[in-house]
Amino acid sequence: MRVSGAFLPWLAAITAALLAWGLYDGLLVAPPDYQQGETVRIMYVHVPSAYLSMMIFGTMAFASAVALIWRHPVADIAAKASAPIGAGMTAAALATGMLWGQPMWGTFWVWDARLTSMLLLFFIYLGYMALWAAIDDPERAGKAAAILALVGSVNLPIIHFSVEWWNTLHQGPSVLVSGGSTIEGPFLRPMFIMIGAYTVFYFTVLIWRMHQEIIARRIRSLRLLQAQG
Amino acid sequence: MATYFEMGGYAWFVWPAYAFSAAIMVGLVVTSLTALRRDRKILDALEAANPRRAMRREAAAAATANSEEATSDA
Amino acid sequence: MTRKRQRMIFVVTGLISLGVATGLVLLALGDNLxxxxxxxxxxxxxxxxxxxxxxxxxxxxxxxxxxxxxxxxxxxxxxxxxxxxxxxxxxxxxxxxxxxxxxxxxxxxxxxxxxxxxxxxxHDETYIPADVVDALKAAGQWQGD
CATH class of the missing domain: 2.40.50.140 (Nucleic acid-binding proteins)
Structure with a gap:
């Protein structure tokens, strides 16, 4: 804990610096797209939040498996502390996607496989957080939530491959495709800077939240001790 | 400058997308830090009110101090 | 050790059967998606x-x-x-x-x-700077629309 505490100011500083660089590159340097014009700039906030929403849930599922198998309390705390960040990122991905869809596709929302599975991810996040809030005993809550995280992780490959498995209004994959990206460099650079910034942001907030969760558990056990006299 | 902010006529889509993203990130930072600060205060108060625990802490601190002395002596 | 192994087998088999079940459901839904x-x-x-x-x-x-x-x-x-x-x-x-x-x-x-x-x-997955396309068009090298 003390080690992560020493890293924290650096992580926060790196987040701020990367965000500033990404915003400058994405909003001022990057050119408009030949088809989508200036709306292409929504990509620099849409793609990082969509990526994080899935990466965070993958982390939570992994931590949940570790918590279930090895009973490691830190894994439990990491999963719990990640959830609100992931839910926020999913909401941001959905909102920025709607703001991009309206001018380009002609609609804020359609029920295609990509958008629907992404909305499902958002509700899984909410259900996960509700489960933690509903059960008082952290050990029991942790077990139930871990199972939900593992069950919910089935949705991750569905989100990723939805644009390949079914006809969707959402475009297909453009960065991770065989034969190289279909996005040209001037768009890719700000996108990757922003993905880096969002990732460091996640770890910064995660450490704050894990810190707080550890303190909250100590408070809980102290109060139980006091109640016993 | 004004034409820049118009975003080729898409200002009402581009800027709200950035504003929403910023609001989510600022919200996460603020809620996380206030909860951390609040719980730290509660824990400090509880530990101050619990002499048994505080004593154990002092004893532990004294023990480490002693062992440090011992190593520096040697 | 054996209990850990047991839990691991439990988690892994649980995930596999869940994955298979989901796959079957998606296959059955097929065209509706x-x-x-x-x-x-x-x-x-x-x-x-x-x-x-x-x-x-x-x-x-x-x-x-x-x-x-x-x-x-x-x-x-x-x-x-x-x-x-x-x-x-x-x-x-x-x-x-x-x-x-x-x-x-x-x-x-x-x-x-x-x-x-x-x-x-x-729209498709292709993103090209607008001025690049303009230049290609001016040079008569543009293959798109």
Missing amino acids: VFFHGPSEVVSEEFPPQRRFRLGGLVEEGSVKRNEDGLTVEFVVTDLVNVVPVTFTGILPDLFREGQGVVAEGRLGADGVFVATEVLAK
Whole structure:
């Protein structure tokens, strides 16, 4: 804990610096797209939040498996502390996607496989957080939530491959495709800077939240001790 | 400058997308830090009110101090 | 050690069976998860006039015709094998262009013309700086629309 505490100011500083660089590159340097014009700039906030929403849930599922198998309390705390960040990122991905869809596709929302599975991810996040809030005993809550995280992780490959498995209004994959990206460099650079910034942001907030969760558990056990006299 | 902010006529889509993203990130930072600060205060108060625990802490601190002395002596 | 192994086997088998179950459900749902149907499906399968569905494909080059009222548009949707003519009255999205993707919702008339009530643009995965395209066009090297 003390080690992560020493890293924290650096992580926060790196987040701020990367965000500033990404915003400058994405909003001022990057050119408009030949088809989508200036709306292409929504990509620099849409793609990082969509990526994080899935990466965070993958982390939570992994931590949940570790918590279930090895009973490691830190894994439990990491999963719990990640959830609100992931839910926020999913909401941001959905909102920025709607703001991009309206001018380009002609609609804020359609029920295609990509958008629907992404909305499902958002509700899984909410259900996960509700489960933690509903059960008082952290050990029991942790077990139930871990199972939900593992069950919910089935949705991750569905989100990723939805644009390949079914006809969707959402475009297909453009960065991770065989034969190289279909996005040209001037768009890719700000996108990757922003993905880096969002990732460091996640770890910064995660450490704050894990810190707080550890303190909250100590408070809980102290109060139980006091109640016993 | 004004034409820049118009975003080729898409200002009402581009800027709200950035504003929403910023609001989510600022919200996460603020809620996380206030909860951390609040719980730290509660824990400090509880530990101050619990002499048994505080004593154990002092004893532990004294023990480490002693062992440090011992190593520096040697 | 054995208890840990037991829990690990429990978690792994649980995940595998969950994955298989989900896969089966998705396989069974199959066609219902498809957002639109292509022209070849429309030509080879039965789409009765009372059935509302979405037609997706590319807007054929040179096929867009605007009527005198300025609101009704006729165009042809193609998958480069089969084609379906479409008529639509309303506002087209900004990205509606010949040679670009489109998804139209409506009904197939008895005359084989698809009457759309909503037209959405489906863009592809290609992103190119606008000034690069302008330069290519100026040099006569542009391969796109």
